[in-house]
Amino acid sequence: MTQIDHQVHSIGPEVAGSCIFRFIAFLYGIAAYLVFFVTILYAIGFVMGLVVPKSIDTGTDTSTVEAVIINLLLMALFAVQHSVMARQRFKAWWTQYVPKPIERSTYVLLASLSLLLLFWQWRPLPAIVWDVQDPDFAVTLATLSFAGWVLVFTSTFVINHFELFGLNQVTNHLLDKEAPPPRFRTPLFYKFVRHPIYLGFIIAFWAAPTMTVGHLLFASVTTLYILVGIALEERDLIDLFGDEYRQYKQRVSMLIPWRKSA
Numbered sequence: 001m002t003q004i005d006h007q008v009h010s011i012g013p014e015v016a017g018s019c020i021f022r023f024i025a026f027l028y029g030i031a032a033y034l035v036f037f038v039t040i041l042y043a044i045g046f047v048m049g050l051v052v053p054k055s056i057d058t059g060t061d062t063s064t065v066e067a068v069i070i071n072l073l074l075m076a077l078f079a080v081q082h083s084v085m086a087r088q089r090f091k092a093w094w095t096q097y098v099p100k101p102i103e104r105s106t107y108v109l110l111a112s113l114s115l116l117l118l119f120w121q122w123r124p125l126p127a128i129v130w131d132v133q134d135p136d137f138a139v140t141l142a143t144l145s146f147a148g149w150v151l152v153f154t155s156t157f158v159i160n161h162f163e164l165f166g167l168n169q170v171t172n173h174l175l176d177k178e179a180p181p182p183r184f185r186t187p188l189f190y191k192f193v194r195h196p197i198y199l200g201f202i203i204a205f206w207a208a209p210t211m212t213v214g215h216l217l218f219a220s221v222t223t224l225y226i227l228v229g230i231a232l233e234e235r236d237l238i239d240l241f242g243d244e245y246r247q248y249k250q251r252v253s254m255l256i257p258w259r260k261s262a
């Protein structure tokens with residue numbers, strides 16, 4: 001064996017192994033992102049009762065008590081998975097077992113799967129709470145709900161869509177690039193409210209021309225969950241960004257864009 005052969009032989013398998021891992025991790029990140037994308041599109045149809053085969057107001061008929069219990073359990077499963085796995089301490093613990101570059105993609109994948117389970121197993125509670133008769137007002141509400149989804153989507157891009165859903169992490173890893181440290185940012189909508197993504201969800205869930213008991217349960221519980229989630233997220237953001245975030249909190253309101261600058 002020549003010296004070059006020897007070097008290639010001894011370096012080759014290691015490099016190839018790590019390249020293969022990087023590539024598999026990248027494909028995994030793409031797959032997780034695609035599952036997320038399908039889930040969020042399904043979520044729009046599920047909540048608005050459009051296009052999808054099973055919406056918030058359709059599915060297996062069960063007694064009211066059974067429906068409420070099943071639906072609460074489904075939402076609790078999502079809430080626990082989604083908020084426990086987002087905490088810094090949990091991340092520090094489980095990245096001992098899950099490689100860091102695919103931590104975010106795994107989180108996104110599991111959150112999407114628990115949402116798909118919710119859509120699939122959700123029990124309708126079809127009693128009507130309100131049903132807007134005026135066609136113009138009904139269209140206005142449906143448009144507002146859609147605008148809520150648009151706010152969700154655009155805010156993810158404004159803050160950093162590809163990092164939020166794990167694609168930056170697997171791409172940096174593939175290219176062997178150091179991931180930049182998290183940066184505090186207040187682009188566009190973030191100048192008016194601290195949580196435009198969550199505001200978008202709240203608008204999308206509540207602006208319904210026809211509100212059933214099932215839809216109301218979903219909107220109420222998710223809104224409560226968002227409020228708890230904000231408290232937890234802001235604790236992490238203060239740990240991460242300190243006074244910068246504390247001052248931001250004083251200057252900009254949480255969800256309703258009416259507080260002026262200090």
Ligand SMILES: C[S@@+](CC[C@H](N)C(=O)[O-])C[C@H]1O[C@@H](n2cnc3c(N)ncnc32)[C@H](O)[C@@H]1O
Nearest residue numbers: 155183184185186190194195196197198199237
């Ligand atoms: C799902 S996003 C929701 C962001 C925000 N709560 C919202 O509703 O638009 C959660 C991630 O955004 C990050 N984040 C929230 N506000 C931020 C800011 N002003 N600058 C940088 N990162 C932020 C959090 O650390 C977390 O990783």
